[in-house]
Amino acid sequence: MSKKEEVFKDGKRPDGRANDELRPMKMKVGILSNADGSSYLEWGGNKVICGVYGPREAIPKHSQDPKKSLVKVKYSMSTFASKEEHGRAGPSRRSNEISKVIKEALENMVFTEKYPRTQIDVFVDVLQAEGGTRVASITAAALALADAGIPMKDMCCGVAVGKAGDQIIVDLGKEEDNLGQSDMPLALSNRDKNILLLQMDGLLTLEEIEKAIELAEKASDKIHEMQKKAINSVYTEEPEEVFTM
Amino acid sequence: MGDIKDLIMKEGRRNVLMNMLGKGERLDGRDFNEYRPISVQKGVADTAEGSAVAQIGNTKVLAAVKITSATPFPDRPEEGIFITSAEFLQLADPTFEGGPPREDAIELARVVDRGIRSAEIIDTGSFFIEEGKVLALFLDLYVLDNRGNLMDTAGLAAAAALKDTKIPKVEDGQLIMGEVDRDLNPPEIPVPTTFVKIGHYWVVDPLKDEENVADSRLTITTTSKHVCTMQKAQGVLAKEELLNNINISFNIGKDIRKYL
Numbered sequence: 001m002s003k004k005e006e007v008f009k010d011g012k013r014p015d016g017r018a019n020d021e022l023r024p025m026k027m028k029v030g031i032l033s034n035a036d037g038s039s040y041l042e043w044g045g046n047k048v049i050c051g052v053y054g055p056r057e058a059i060p061k062h063s064q065d066p067k068k069s070l071v072k073v074k075y076s077m078s079t080f081a082s083k084e085e086h087g088r089a090g091p092s093r094r095s096n097e098i099s100k101v102i103k104e105a106l107e108n109m110v111f112t113e114k115y116p117r118t119q120i121d122v123f124v125d126v127l128q129a130e131g132g133t134r135v136a137s138i139t140a141a142a143l144a145l146a147d148a149g150i151p152m153k154d155m156c157c158g159v160a161v162g163k164a165g166d167q168i169i170v171d172l173g174k175e176e177d178n179l180g181q182s183d184m185p186l187a188l189s190n191r192d193k194n195i196l197l198l199q200m201d202g203l204l205t206l207e208e209i210e211k212a213i214e215l216a217e218k219a220s221d222k223i224h225e226m227q228k229k230a231i232n233s234v235y236t237e238e239p240e241e242v243f244t245m
Numbered sequence: 246m247g248d249i250k251d252l253i254m255k256e257g258r259r260n261v262l263m264n265m266l267g268k269g270e271r272l273d274g275r276d277f278n279e280y281r282p283i284s285v286q287k288g289v290a291d292t293a294e295g296s297a298v299a300q301i302g303n304t305k306v307l308a309a310v311k312i313t314s315a316t317p318f319p320d321r322p323e324e325g326i327f328i329t330s331a332e333f334l335q336l337a338d339p340t341f342e343g344g345p346p347r348e349d350a351i352e353l354a355r356v357v358d359r360g361i362r363s364a365e366i367i368d369t370g371s372f373f374i375e376e377g378k379v380l381a382l383f384l385d386l387y388v389l390d391n392r393g394n395l396m397d398t399a400g401l402a403a404a405a406a407l408k409d410t411k412i413p414k415v416e417d418g419q420l421i422m423g424e425v426d427r428d429l430n431p432p433e434i435p436v437p438t439t440f441v442k443i444g445h446y447w448v449v450d451p452l453k454d455e456e457n458v459a460d461s462r463l464t465i466t467t468t469s470k471h472v473c474t475m476q477k478a479q480g481v482l483a484k485e486e487l488l489n490n491i492n493i494s495f496n497i498g499k500d501i502r503k504y505l
Contacts, residue, residue, distance in 0.1 A: 066249055084320060093351045100348050104479045182363075184475070195487060198463070198477035201359045205471055206491050213484055 004179045008165030014175045020215055022159070022171045022222060027140075027230035029147040037148025039230070041140040044173060045130025050140040052148040055118035069115035073103040073122045075137055081129040098134045105138055105187045105196035111151045120150060131174035132160045138187045138197060139223060146231050154189040155227055156196055157220040161186060161212035168208055170215040184209070186216045190224040193217050259443070259458040266446040272454060273302075278493055280450045285401060285504050287409040295410025295429065298389070299402035301450060305337075305390040308402035310410045310429075314374060314420045315381035325372020326381035329358035331388070331399065338391040353395055354386060356437065356476045357403050360466035363473035366407065366431035375418045382410075393453035396464050400437035405505055407431045435473050436501045437466040438494035442480060447490060449497065463487070465494040469502075 007014050017023070023044030032038035035051035042048075058064040075098045079087045091099075102124070110120065122144065124137040135158030142156035160172045164180025177183050182202025189196055195213075204212070265271065275281065281302030290296035295310035315326055331354035333341045346354070361367060361384075372380035384406065386399045410429035414421045441451040441459035448455060456462070461480025466473050472491055 066252060093346075093355065096348055096351050097355050100352060101477070104477070107479075108481050189481070193484065195477065195482040195484065198475055198482065198487070200472065200475040201363045203363060203365075203468070203471035203473055206488065206495075209472060209491065210484075210488060213487075 007175050007179055011165060011167065013165070013167075013169065013173075015173060017171075019167055019169045020218060022219055023173065025223070025226055027143060027226055028233075029143055029230050030234055035144070035148075037144045037146070037150070039140045039143035039147060041136055041143070043132065043136045043139070044171075045128060046126065046133055046136045047128035048124060048126050048133065048136045048140045050122065050124045050137070050144040052120065052122050052141075052144040052150070054120035054148075055115035055150070056121075058117055058119040063119075064117040066116055068112035069110070069117075070119040071103055071107040071110055071112065071122065072119050073099045073106065073124070073141070075099045075102055075124045075126070075134070077126045077129060077133065081126050081133075098137070101197050101199060102134065102138050102141060105156060106141060106145065108196055109142070109152045109154055109156050109189060110145065111153065114151060120145070129174075131172055131177040132185070134158070134197075134199075135160050135185050135187065139227070143227055143230060146227075147234070154191045155224055156187050157190050157223040157227065158185070158187040158197065159216050159219040159223060160184065161216045161219075163202065163204060163208060163212070168211045168215065170212075170219050182208075184212055186213070188216060188220045190220050193220065255458060258454060262455065262458055263444045263446075266443060266448070271448060272452055275450075277446065277448045278497070280497065280501070283401070283501065283504050285405045287405055293406075294413065295406045295408075297402050297405030297409055299398050299405055301394055301398045301401070302452070303390060303392040304394055304398045305388075306395065306398040306402040307387040307389055308399070308406035309385050309387070310406050311383045311385070312410075312413060312420075313381050313383070314378055314415075316377060317379045322377075323370070323373050323379070325367075325369035325379045327358075327362070327367050327369055327384070328381070329354045329361070329384045329386070329403070331357070331386040333388045333391075337388045341388075341391070352476070352478075353399055356396060356464060356466070356474060357386065357400050358384075359474040360400060360435040360437055361403065361407070363466075364433045364435040364468045364471075366433050366435070367429070374415055374420075378418060380412070380415075380420075391453065393456050394439055394450050396439045397437050397450060400435065400466065401501065401504070404431070404434045404436070408434075408505055433468045434502050434505055435466050435468055436494075436498040437464050437474070438490075438497045439464045440490050440493075442482075442486075447486065449493065463490060465491055467491075467494050467498040469498070
């Protein structure tokens, strides 16, 4: 039996989840003292930390937009984040592309016209990776922006959908991502379910894509509930001092 | 961007385009779902194992394939290597700058790469030579002239170059350049279709002027039966718009494949 057949045997997901079931998630905001807003997200085996600075004066000066704020995103993966090997520090082609698509998702949500000539910096660092780091990052980034008190049109919820073992599934784990048939990372604005981030690889038909988006819409509601709870907890609970990894 | 003059010009251009689109017109008189004239010329670089120049309107991209022997990646010791990169030559556009590839070039290379990988048209399993040695296929995209829609032009050039690719002979673990073993012969052709949204209107194959004022941009790459890659760039997209655009890109893909 090939590894692929072994992982997807009897039509079950490797970790026994239902097709529409998310991995366990934990969210927390306000975990960094210097940043204007911050968040920490655990999602299955992913651990992501995010800090937001700004709005602050945009540099270099010629990059300033007299009508709006620039959202800048830097996604990076720590060198020890993957199980297999020691990664290289600094930006890669992959991380550059991910930074770009996350930026192009978040800038639609922020009322950028409120802060002309400024920039809002979003730094996301993946401390531990287990499939779906870009959607975990964007979910954490939206939380940190909210924590920074930056006015937004809607909350942004990221989730990957796709196809593995001939099933359309939500929230692909690492094995499903690597050995599956297709991976489609999405980020949705929760209220109107508009698509803010969309990428895809592998092979899907139109019908499968439609079905996958429906799964993502349902997942988005669940993720949004948790985001709300995390932000509310700052005002309702005694803040905990500990930050455990 | 910081210049107020540029900002006013941009808004003026946008208004002109929106008014035209409202009347069902585009700058160059095309329909919303119509491509500019397409041409593909294969075998333009003799030193490469495969090459092609694709042209959509006046946008021109050269793709070249080089095949060498290489050490496989440690996690896939029996599989060949396939790497795509893109170079925005400074002669192609007054706004292109020198230096290492920027965001746009990286995105272009990666989206074309994903289209080819997802369509499973390069059998890297057949690239094994011997223990610790495999064939590596480098697909390099050179933007020669940019008048908008680099993504689709590059995708087309890449597919044509792969169709033109001849795999060199291997004897006693050594690659013999200049002697052909077999054609690469890709079984499928992934075709990227790029859409931009200006106001309420989606148009395909955007001109540079349309790209510059677009609210959203979306690329859908299709094979004959499947969607194999999608990439949303700036802007917002409703589910219905996505599904509708997927249908359009299947139809356009069918037409474009005739040029290869």
